[in-house]
Amino acid sequence: MRLLLLLLLIGILLYCASFAKADTDPNDASALRVIYSSLNSPRQLSKWTANGGDPCGDSWTGITCSGNRVTEIKLSGLGLSGSMGYQLASLTAVTNFDISNNNLGNQIPYQLPPNVQRLNLAANGFNGNIPYSVSQMTSLQYLNVSHNQMQGQVIVSFDSLSSLNTLDFSSNAMTGDLPQSFKALTSMNEMYLQNNQFTGTIDVLANLPLDDLNVENNRFTGWVPDHLKEIVKSNGNSWSSGPAPPPPPGTPPASRPDRHHKSGGNNSPSDDGSSGDGGGKSGIGGGAIAGIVISVLVVGAIAAFFVIKKRSKRSSTDIEKLDNQPFAPLASQEVHELKTNQASSAPIVKEFEASAVVNLRPPPIERHKSFDEDDIAAKPIVPPKKVNTANIDARQYSIADLQMATDSFSVDNIIGEGSFGGVYRAQFDDGKVLAVKKINSSALRNPEDFLDIVSEISRLHHPNVTELVGYCSEHGQHLLVYEFHKNGALHDFLHLSDEESKPLTWNSRVKIALGTARALEYLHEVCSPSLVHKNIKSGNILLDAELNPHLSDSGLAGLIADADQALNHNTGSGYGAPEVAMSGQCTIKSDVYSFGVVMLELITGRKPFDSARTRSEQSLVRWATPQLHDIDALEKMVDPALEGLYPVKSLSRFADVIAVCVQPEPEFRPPMSEVVQSLVRLVQRANMSKRTFGVDQGSSRAETDGPDYDP
Numbered sequence: 108m109r110l111l112l113l114l115l116l117i118g119i120l121l122y123c124a125s126f127a128k129a130d131t132d133p134n135d136a137s138a139l140r141v142i143y144s145s146l147n148s149p150r151q152l153s154k155w156t157a158n159g160g161d162p163c164g165d166s167w168t169g170i171t172c173s174g175n176r177v178t179e180i181k182l183s184g185l186g187l188s189g190s191m192g193y194q195l196a197s198l199t200a201v202t203n204f205d206i207s208n209n210n211l212g213n214q215i216p217y218q219l220p221p222n223v224q225r226l227n228l229a230a231n232g233f234n235g236n237i238p239y240s241v242s243q244m245t246s247l248q249y250l251n252v253s254h255n256q257m258q259g260q261v262i263v264s265f266d267s268l269s270s271l272n273t274l275d276f277s278s279n280a281m282t283g284d285l286p287q288s289f290k291a292l293t294s295m296n297e298m299y300l301q302n303n304q305f306t307g308t309i310d311v312l313a314n315l316p317l318d319d320l321n322v323e324n325n326r327f328t329g330w331v332p333d334h335l336k337e338i339v340k341s342n343g344n345s346w347s348s349g350p351a352p353p354p355p356p357g358t359p360p361a362s363r364p365d366r367h368h369k370s371g372g373n374n375s376p377s378d379d380g381s382s383g384d385g386g387g388k389s390g391i392g393g394g395a396i397a398g399i400v401i402s403v404l405v406v407g408a409i410a411a412f413f414v415i416k417k418r419s420k421r422s423s424t425d426i427e428k429l430d431n432q433p434f435a436p437l438a439s440q441e442v443h444e445l446k447t448n449q450a451s452s453a454p455i456v457k458e459f460e461a462s463a464v465v466n467l468r469p470p471p472i473e474r475h476k477s478f479d480e481d482d483i484a485a486k487p488i489v490p491p492k493k494v495n496t497a498n499i500d501a502r503q504y505s506i507a508d509l510q511m512a513t514d515s516f517s518v519d520n521i522i523g524e525g526s527f528g529g530v531y532r533a534q535f536d537d538g539k540v541l542a543v544k545k546i547n548s549s550a551l552r553n554p555e556d557f558l559d560i561v562s563e564i565s566r567l568h569h570p571n572v573t574e575l576v577g578y579c580s581e582h583g584q585h586l587l588v589y590e591f592h593k594n595g596a597l598h599d600f601l602h603l604s605d606e607e608s609k610p611l612t613w614n615s616r617v618k619i620a621l622g623t624a625r626a627l628e629y630l631h632e633v634c635s636p637s638l639v640h641k642n643i644k645s646g647n648i649l650l651d652a653e654l655n656p657h658l659s660d661s662g663l664a665g666l667i668a669d670a671d672q673a674l675n676h677n678t679g680s681g682y683g684a685p686e687v688a689m690s691g692q693c694t695i696k697s698d699v700y701s702f703g704v705v706m707l708e709l710i711t712g713r714k715p716f717d718s719a720r721t722r723s724e725q726s727l728v729r730w731a732t733p734q735l736h737d738i739d740a741l742e743k744m745v746d747p748a749l750e751g752l753y754p755v756k757s758l759s760r761f762a763d764v765i766a767v768c769v770q771p772e773p774e775f776r777p778p779m780s781e782v783v784q785s786l787v788r789l790v791q792r793a794n795m796s797k798r799t800f801g802v803d804q805g806s807s808r809a810e811t812d813g814p815d816y817d818p
């Protein structure tokens with residue numbers, strides 16, 4: 108009997124030990140669980156579970172491990188459908204990732220295992236473009252995306268993929284010229300580009316060590332480079348007939364009609380030219396070339412003249428740079444600039460101030476220069492085009508009014524550096540305090556549209572959208588006057604608060620999320636035509652005395668040139684949706700994504716991108732989203748400033764909303780009305796449980812600022 112007990116005990120011990128040693132790396136395991144639930148728990152994946160389980164120890168279907176790390180994921184031909192989720196980037200030990208021959212759809216997952224050598228996504232329903240993350244896969248040797256519905260031009264760079272030896276893009280709907288970065292594919296052996304709609308020449312392939320090349324059934328032109336002729340399959344294109352003509356002697360590269368051609372670098376220049384560009388350019392005679400040269404000289408001279416004239420003018424790239432620093436309350440460069448401007452023109456400003464106090468005459472142009480020399484010098488003063496100002500539901504201010512109220516736009520009155528220019532606190536004679544936004548004229552797409560856009564903004568009325576009070580369009584200046592919000596931007600509140608200031612309570616955070624969601628719902632779904640904000644970030648959410656949120660800059664994106672690029676394309680900000688980085692286009696769904704990032708800021712108290720942190724924690728989305736479904740992990744990442752004062756249920760529901768908003772696939776993100784509903788339910792349940800359980804010490808401490816949101 109004793110012996111039996113002993114054996115039993117030993118058995119139990121061995122059983123437990125076997126569990127302990129097979130434990131899969133927790134990050135790998137949780138990534139696989141997310142894949143499983145994202146795919147809707149398909150039965151084909153035997154042994155897989157969405158909770159618990161041990162992928163390596165339990166031999167999950169398609170998973171190969173080495174030690175406790177997952178090294179291969181082979182899920183080919185299993186009839187999987189749906190999406191892979193968004194956690195693949197944490198699978199850092201995976202070298203072989205094969206999900207080919209399934210029915211996976213939408214875009215290729217934005218994040219993929221970063222160190223793969225073989226990546227096979229072929230024969231699914233993927234559309235869109237090659238994701239940016241591929242350009243970072245320095246170990247990649249084999250890439251197959253054939254037999255999908257990939258569209259558009261290949262825009263990711265292949266510059267770092269020098270190990271890639273097999274590439275298969277065949278049977279998609281890819282367009283545009285081959286990227287110049289193909290030239291960097293120094294190991295490329297087999298390349299399959301057939302059955303797409305590629306255009307231009309195949310010159311970029313001329314120097315690759317190819318053994319096999321198929322470019323059939325595209326729209327290629329030019330010539331097939333000589334030494335590729337033996338290996339290439341090239342039917343079904345519009346090649347130029349006859350031998351490639353030698354280039355005219357001494358032709359400068361700039362005059363070539365092929366705009367994508369750059370010198371290949373291996374051959375002599377004449378070889379390079381003969382390797383195939385320039386169909387039809389043999390018709391350009393000497394006279395034409397002389398003409399081109401003369402035009403180039405004339406255009407160059409004119410351009411140089413303008414460059415010199417405008418040299419003091421800040422370029423739009425500088426503005427973009429300023430926008431890329433959302434964490435500085437003020438761009439110091441801007442302040443410095445203002446200071447120097449003011450210092451150098453101090454006497455004029457003083458003089459003007461004196462005259463403005465005596466009579467409110469608008470300043471003469473000469474003096475006016477002092478307040479923004481750059482803008483005036485750069486832009487001729489055009490009388491604004493006839494707009495029916497009766498359509499504008501806002502007050503018209505004169506420059507003089509605003510100069511007075513802002514103390515000549517003094518540095519002391521700067522309250523923020525918006526995306527379009529400085530924002531100043533303005534105190535008017537009647538005691539009213541407003542915020543004046545001085546639009547950088549150099550950022551304007553089309554100054555004549557200013558009043559049209561003011562008219563549109565003046566029609567936006569929502570309790571959570573910052574209200575336009577007035578505007579000023581005089582002497583080439585463009586200013587907007589908004590209501591002033593005492594507590595400033597959410598960004599500053601979260602990230603720049605000093606020790607003593609009270610941190611935002613959980614209830615305030617929920618209130619801010621809900622109010623902002625309502626503002627966006629209004630812009631997206633109530634306004635007609637609907638309005639994409641394009642610049643959702645905590646710096647654009649202003650808080651009033653009761654910490655109600657007011658979304659600023661609504662409707663302004665239309666004002667500035669290349670708004671999509673300038674605002675959200677700045678991938679460094681941490682707010683931009685992945686597809687915006689690829690297409691440069693902001694949509695309602697990219698607003699939803701940015702809103703999700705703001706919610707992440709609220710829950711963690713962290714900045715969307717923080718270069719001060721370790722690499723794995725720099726990008727808030729990348730770091731936080733894998734942990735949103737795990738309540739223990741979630742509680743660890745909550746803003747420590749909350750000191751644990753939050754209802755756990757509410758926290759996890761909040762996290763659920765975030766997870767759906769920041770999905771990399773735009774079509775899976777919910778409309779804002781749905782987000783509003785989820786947050787309203789969250790608030791209602793929180794209030795209900797409070798009523799049920801009464802004033803219980805533990806849980807009610809979290810509710811210090813009362814149930815002041817109205818669902």
Ligand SMILES: *[C@@H]1O[C@H](CO)[C@@H](O)[C@H](O)[C@H]1NC(C)=O
Nearest residue numbers: 207229230251253254273275
């Ligand atoms: C890419 O995948 C497709 C579909 O599975 C397959 O037919 C093709 O041979 C693969 N290409 C290469 C180069 O392995």
